[in-house]
Amino acid sequence: MNRQEKINKLVEEALGSLDDAQRAEPRPYLLTRINARMNKGTASVWEKAGWLVTRPVVAFTGLCMIVLLNVLVVMNKTSHSNNRAEQTVQTQADELSYTASPIYDIDNTQP
Amino acid sequence: MSQTELVVQLQQGDEAAFKKLVDDYQVMVYNTALGIVQNEDDADDIAQEVFIQVFRSVSSFKGDSKFSTWLYRIAIGKALDHEKKKKRKKRFGFVQSLFGSNEDVDIQVAEFEHPGVKMEKKERANELFNALKQIPEKQRTAFTLHKLEGQSYQQVAEIMNTTLYAVESLMGRAKANLRKELKKYYSNNIPEQ
Missing domain, CATH: 1.10.1740.10 (RNA polymerase sigma factor, region 2, helix turn helix motif)
Structure with a gap:
Protein backbone atom coordinates (compact mmCIF):
# COMPACT_ATOMS: atom_id res chain seq x y z
CA MET A 1 0.00 0.00 0.00
CA ASN A 2 1.49 3.32 -1.03
CA ARG A 3 1.45 6.50 1.08
CA GLN A 4 -1.61 8.06 -0.59
CA GLU A 5 -3.65 4.88 -0.23
CA LYS A 6 -2.65 4.66 3.40
CA ILE A 7 -3.77 8.27 3.99
CA ASN A 8 -7.11 7.64 2.24
CA LYS A 9 -7.66 4.52 4.35
CA LEU A 10 -6.99 6.46 7.56
CA VAL A 11 -9.36 9.25 6.48
CA GLU A 12 -12.16 6.77 5.81
CA GLU A 13 -11.51 5.01 9.12
CA ALA A 14 -11.68 8.33 10.96
CA LEU A 15 -14.90 9.36 9.19
CA GLY A 16 -16.49 6.04 10.13
CA SER A 17 -15.20 5.99 13.70
CA LEU A 18 -18.44 7.42 15.13
CA ASP A 19 -20.77 5.14 13.19
CA ASP A 20 -21.51 2.77 16.06
CA ALA A 21 -20.67 5.10 18.94
CA GLN A 22 -22.81 4.92 22.07
CA ARG A 23 -24.34 8.07 23.48
CA ALA A 24 -22.31 9.59 26.29
CA GLU A 25 -24.01 9.79 29.67
CA PRO A 26 -23.57 12.57 32.21
CA ARG A 27 -22.11 11.92 35.66
CA PRO A 28 -24.69 10.67 38.19
CA TYR A 29 -26.86 13.09 40.20
CA LEU A 30 -27.32 15.68 37.46
CA LEU A 31 -30.71 16.60 38.97
CA THR A 32 -29.06 17.27 42.35
CA ARG A 33 -26.49 19.54 40.71
CA ILE A 34 -29.24 21.37 38.81
CA ASN A 35 -31.28 21.88 42.00
CA ALA A 36 -28.20 23.10 43.86
CA ARG A 37 -27.50 25.58 41.10
CA MET A 38 -31.08 26.83 41.06
CA ASN A 39 -31.14 27.16 44.86
CA LYS A 40 -27.95 29.19 44.76
CA GLY A 41 -30.33 31.87 43.61
CA THR A 42 -30.05 34.49 41.01
CA ALA A 43 -27.05 36.75 40.79
CA SER A 44 -26.93 39.75 43.13
CA VAL A 45 -27.47 43.28 41.83
CA TRP A 46 -23.72 43.92 41.94
CA GLU A 47 -22.97 40.72 40.01
CA LYS A 48 -25.53 41.72 37.38
CA ALA A 49 -24.10 45.24 37.22
CA GLY A 50 -20.58 43.81 36.88
CA TRP A 51 -21.74 41.52 34.11
CA LEU A 52 -23.39 44.42 32.30
CA VAL A 53 -20.44 46.77 32.60
CA THR A 54 -18.00 44.20 31.27
CA ARG A 55 -20.00 43.63 28.07
CA PRO A 56 -17.74 44.92 25.26
CA VAL A 57 -20.49 47.10 23.72
CA VAL A 58 -21.37 48.72 27.05
CA ALA A 59 -17.73 49.18 28.05
CA PHE A 60 -16.79 50.71 24.68
CA THR A 61 -19.81 53.04 24.68
CA GLY A 62 -19.03 54.11 28.26
CA LEU A 63 -15.42 54.79 27.34
CA CYS A 64 -16.47 56.87 24.30
CA MET A 65 -18.88 58.88 26.49
CA ILE A 66 -16.15 59.62 29.04
CA VAL A 67 -13.73 60.73 26.30
CA LEU A 68 -16.43 62.90 24.70
CA LEU A 69 -17.34 64.50 28.04
CA ASN A 70 -13.68 65.24 28.70
CA VAL A 71 -13.26 66.83 25.29
CA LEU A 72 -16.38 68.98 25.84
CA VAL A 73 -15.20 70.11 29.28
CA VAL A 74 -11.73 71.00 27.95
CA MET A 75 -13.20 72.92 25.00
CA ASN A 76 -15.61 74.76 27.27
CA LYS A 77 -12.82 75.73 29.69
CA THR A 78 -10.58 76.94 26.85
CA SER A 79 -13.23 79.28 25.42
CA HIS A 80 -14.07 80.56 28.94
CA SER A 81 -10.43 81.33 29.76
CA ASN A 82 -10.00 83.19 26.42
CA ASN A 83 -12.98 85.42 27.20
CA ARG A 84 -11.70 86.00 30.72
CA ALA A 85 -8.22 86.97 29.43
CA GLU A 86 -9.72 89.50 27.03
CA GLN A 87 -11.88 90.90 29.81
CA THR A 88 -8.88 91.22 32.16
CA VAL A 89 -6.82 93.11 29.59
CA GLN A 90 -9.74 95.42 28.91
CA THR A 91 -10.30 96.04 32.64
CA GLN A 92 -6.63 96.79 33.23
CA ALA A 93 -6.58 99.17 30.28
CA ASP A 94 -9.66 100.96 31.66
CA GLU A 95 -8.17 101.20 35.16
CA LEU A 96 -4.90 102.71 33.89
CA SER A 97 -6.82 104.88 31.44
CA TYR A 98 -4.40 103.69 28.89
CA THR A 99 -5.28 104.80 25.47
CA ALA A 100 -2.92 104.53 22.62
CA SER A 101 -2.78 107.95 21.05
CA PRO A 102 -2.20 108.07 17.39
CA ILE A 103 0.94 109.94 16.39
CA TYR A 104 -0.97 112.74 14.63
CA ASP A 105 -2.57 113.66 18.04
CA ILE A 106 0.89 114.60 19.41
CA ASP A 107 1.83 116.70 16.44
CA ASN A 108 -1.50 118.37 16.22
CA THR A 109 -1.34 121.15 18.80
CA GLN A 110 -4.38 122.92 17.49
CA PRO A 111 -7.57 122.27 19.38
CA MET B 1 -46.53 10.27 30.25
CA ALA B 110 -7.03 18.71 26.13
CA GLU B 111 -7.20 15.74 23.80
CA PHE B 112 -10.86 14.75 23.76
CA GLU B 113 -12.02 11.16 24.00
CA HIS B 114 -15.72 10.53 23.53
CA PRO B 115 -16.72 7.91 26.12
CA GLY B 116 -19.14 6.23 23.73
CA VAL B 117 -16.56 5.36 21.07
CA LYS B 118 -15.24 1.80 20.94
CA MET B 119 -11.70 1.32 22.24
CA GLU B 120 -10.24 0.24 18.87
CA LYS B 121 -11.66 3.33 17.16
CA LYS B 122 -10.69 5.90 19.78
CA GLU B 123 -7.55 7.13 18.05
CA ARG B 124 -9.29 7.75 14.72
CA ALA B 125 -12.24 9.32 16.55
CA ASN B 126 -9.90 11.74 18.36
CA GLU B 127 -8.50 12.83 15.02
CA LEU B 128 -12.01 13.25 13.65
CA PHE B 129 -13.03 15.38 16.64
CA ASN B 130 -9.98 17.58 16.08
CA ALA B 131 -10.96 18.00 12.44
CA LEU B 132 -14.55 18.80 13.48
CA LYS B 133 -13.28 21.87 15.32
CA GLN B 134 -11.99 23.25 12.02
CA ILE B 135 -15.26 23.19 10.07
CA PRO B 136 -18.08 25.80 10.14
CA GLU B 137 -20.50 25.53 13.05
CA LYS B 138 -23.62 24.67 11.01
CA GLN B 139 -21.82 21.79 9.35
CA ARG B 140 -20.49 20.66 12.73
CA THR B 141 -23.96 20.81 14.27
CA ALA B 142 -25.54 18.78 11.47
CA PHE B 143 -22.72 16.21 11.60
CA THR B 144 -22.93 15.90 15.40
CA LEU B 145 -26.70 15.48 15.42
CA HIS B 146 -26.57 12.86 12.68
CA LYS B 147 -23.52 10.88 13.77
CA LEU B 148 -23.56 11.18 17.57
CA GLU B 149 -27.26 11.58 18.24
CA GLY B 150 -28.36 9.24 15.47
CA GLN B 151 -30.89 11.74 14.09
CA SER B 152 -32.10 11.29 10.53
CA TYR B 153 -31.53 14.10 8.00
CA GLN B 154 -35.24 14.97 8.30
CA GLN B 155 -34.99 15.27 12.08
CA VAL B 156 -31.78 17.31 11.77
CA ALA B 157 -33.64 19.62 9.38
CA GLU B 158 -36.43 20.11 11.95
CA ILE B 159 -33.98 20.78 14.78
CA MET B 160 -31.95 23.22 12.70
CA ASN B 161 -35.15 24.78 11.37
CA THR B 162 -34.14 24.27 7.76
CA THR B 163 -34.98 22.09 4.77
CA LEU B 164 -34.00 18.51 4.10
CA TYR B 165 -32.11 19.67 1.02
CA ALA B 166 -30.13 22.16 3.11
CA VAL B 167 -29.15 19.43 5.57
CA GLU B 168 -28.05 17.10 2.75
CA SER B 169 -25.94 19.93 1.43
CA LEU B 170 -24.51 20.73 4.90
CA MET B 171 -23.61 17.08 5.45
CA GLY B 172 -21.97 16.85 2.04
CA ARG B 173 -19.86 19.91 2.73
CA ALA B 174 -19.09 18.74 6.27
CA LYS B 175 -17.76 15.42 4.98
CA ALA B 176 -15.74 17.12 2.23
CA ASN B 177 -14.21 19.58 4.70
CA LEU B 178 -13.48 16.83 7.22
CA ARG B 179 -11.77 14.77 4.50
CA LYS B 180 -9.64 17.79 3.61
CA GLU B 181 -8.69 18.45 7.24
CA LEU B 182 -7.95 14.78 7.94
CA LYS B 183 -5.83 14.43 4.78
CA LYS B 184 -3.85 17.49 5.82
CA TYR B 185 -3.33 15.95 9.26
CA TYR B 186 -2.38 12.46 8.04
CA SER B 187 -0.02 13.85 5.41
CA ASN B 188 2.16 15.07 8.28
CA ASN B 189 1.34 12.42 10.89
CA ILE B 190 0.97 8.94 9.47
CA PRO B 191 0.61 6.70 12.52
CA GLU B 192 2.81 3.63 12.80
CA GLN B 193 0.59 0.56 12.59
Missing part, protein backbone atom coordinates in the same frame (compact mmCIF):
# COMPACT_ATOMS: atom_id res chain seq x y z
CA SER B 2 -46.62 11.85 26.80
CA GLN B 3 -44.53 14.87 25.83
CA THR B 4 -47.65 17.07 25.86
CA GLU B 5 -48.62 15.97 29.38
CA LEU B 6 -45.06 16.52 30.55
CA VAL B 7 -45.04 20.05 29.12
CA VAL B 8 -48.39 20.88 30.75
CA GLN B 9 -47.15 19.65 34.13
CA LEU B 10 -43.88 21.55 33.72
CA GLN B 11 -45.82 24.69 32.90
CA GLN B 12 -47.70 24.20 36.19
CA GLY B 13 -44.34 24.07 38.00
CA ASP B 14 -44.63 20.41 38.96
CA GLU B 15 -41.35 19.22 40.53
CA ALA B 16 -41.99 15.56 39.73
CA ALA B 17 -42.39 16.51 36.08
CA PHE B 18 -39.07 18.36 36.18
CA LYS B 19 -37.40 15.25 37.63
CA LYS B 20 -38.91 13.18 34.82
CA LEU B 21 -37.71 15.73 32.28
CA VAL B 22 -34.13 15.48 33.55
CA ASP B 23 -34.29 11.67 33.75
CA ASP B 24 -35.69 11.31 30.24
CA TYR B 25 -33.62 13.89 28.40
CA GLN B 26 -30.30 14.20 30.24
CA VAL B 27 -28.44 11.83 27.93
CA MET B 28 -29.78 13.57 24.82
CA VAL B 29 -28.85 17.04 26.10
CA TYR B 30 -25.46 16.02 27.50
CA ASN B 31 -24.41 13.99 24.46
CA THR B 32 -25.35 16.81 22.08
CA ALA B 33 -23.45 19.38 24.13
CA LEU B 34 -20.46 17.05 24.46
CA GLY B 35 -20.28 16.53 20.70
CA ILE B 36 -20.01 20.27 20.19
CA VAL B 37 -17.83 21.43 23.10
CA GLN B 38 -15.71 18.26 23.35
CA ASN B 39 -15.16 18.60 27.08
CA GLU B 40 -17.02 16.57 29.72
CA ASP B 41 -17.06 19.23 32.46
CA ASP B 42 -18.26 21.91 30.05
CA ALA B 43 -20.94 19.59 28.66
CA ASP B 44 -22.15 18.89 32.22
CA ASP B 45 -22.33 22.64 32.90
CA ILE B 46 -24.24 23.22 29.67
CA ALA B 47 -26.68 20.39 30.45
CA GLN B 48 -27.43 22.04 33.81
CA GLU B 49 -27.96 25.42 32.15
CA VAL B 50 -30.27 23.87 29.54
CA PHE B 51 -32.55 22.29 32.15
CA ILE B 52 -32.60 25.46 34.24
CA GLN B 53 -33.57 27.46 31.15
CA VAL B 54 -36.26 24.94 30.26
CA PHE B 55 -37.65 25.14 33.80
CA ARG B 56 -37.78 28.93 33.63
CA SER B 57 -39.05 29.35 30.10
CA VAL B 58 -41.28 26.34 29.52
CA SER B 59 -44.29 28.67 29.68
CA SER B 60 -43.09 30.20 26.40
CA PHE B 61 -43.16 26.79 24.67
CA LYS B 62 -46.12 27.02 22.29
CA GLY B 63 -45.92 23.55 20.83
CA ASP B 64 -45.06 24.72 17.30
CA SER B 65 -42.39 22.04 17.21
CA LYS B 66 -41.84 18.81 19.14
CA PHE B 67 -40.70 19.35 22.72
CA SER B 68 -37.50 17.36 22.07
CA THR B 69 -36.78 19.57 19.03
CA TRP B 70 -37.12 22.65 21.24
CA LEU B 71 -34.80 21.06 23.80
CA TYR B 72 -32.23 20.22 21.11
CA ARG B 73 -32.30 23.83 19.91
CA ILE B 74 -31.64 25.15 23.42
CA ALA B 75 -28.81 22.66 23.97
CA ILE B 76 -27.16 23.47 20.62
CA GLY B 77 -27.52 27.22 21.19
CA LYS B 78 -25.93 26.99 24.63
CA ALA B 79 -23.11 24.76 23.42
CA LEU B 80 -22.28 27.05 20.49
CA ASP B 81 -22.42 30.12 22.76
CA HIS B 82 -20.03 28.37 25.10
CA GLU B 83 -17.64 27.72 22.22
CA LYS B 84 -17.74 31.38 21.18
CA LYS B 85 -17.04 32.51 24.76
CA LYS B 86 -14.11 30.11 24.93
CA LYS B 87 -12.68 31.46 21.68
CA ARG B 88 -13.09 35.06 22.91
CA LYS B 89 -11.31 34.14 26.15
CA LYS B 90 -8.51 32.57 24.14
CA ARG B 91 -8.13 35.69 21.98
CA PHE B 92 -8.19 37.90 25.10
CA GLY B 93 -5.53 35.66 26.67
CA PHE B 94 -3.39 36.09 23.57
CA VAL B 95 -3.74 39.88 23.70
CA GLN B 96 -2.88 39.80 27.42
CA SER B 97 0.20 37.75 26.69
CA LEU B 98 1.31 40.42 24.19
CA PHE B 99 1.21 42.96 27.00
CA GLY B 100 3.21 40.71 29.27
CA SER B 101 0.47 39.43 31.55
CA ASN B 102 0.55 35.64 31.61
CA GLU B 103 -2.43 35.01 33.86
CA ASP B 104 -5.20 32.83 32.41
CA VAL B 105 -3.32 32.40 29.16
CA ASP B 106 -2.84 28.68 29.41
CA ILE B 107 -6.22 27.65 28.11
CA GLN B 108 -5.02 24.38 26.65
CA VAL B 109 -7.51 22.22 24.82
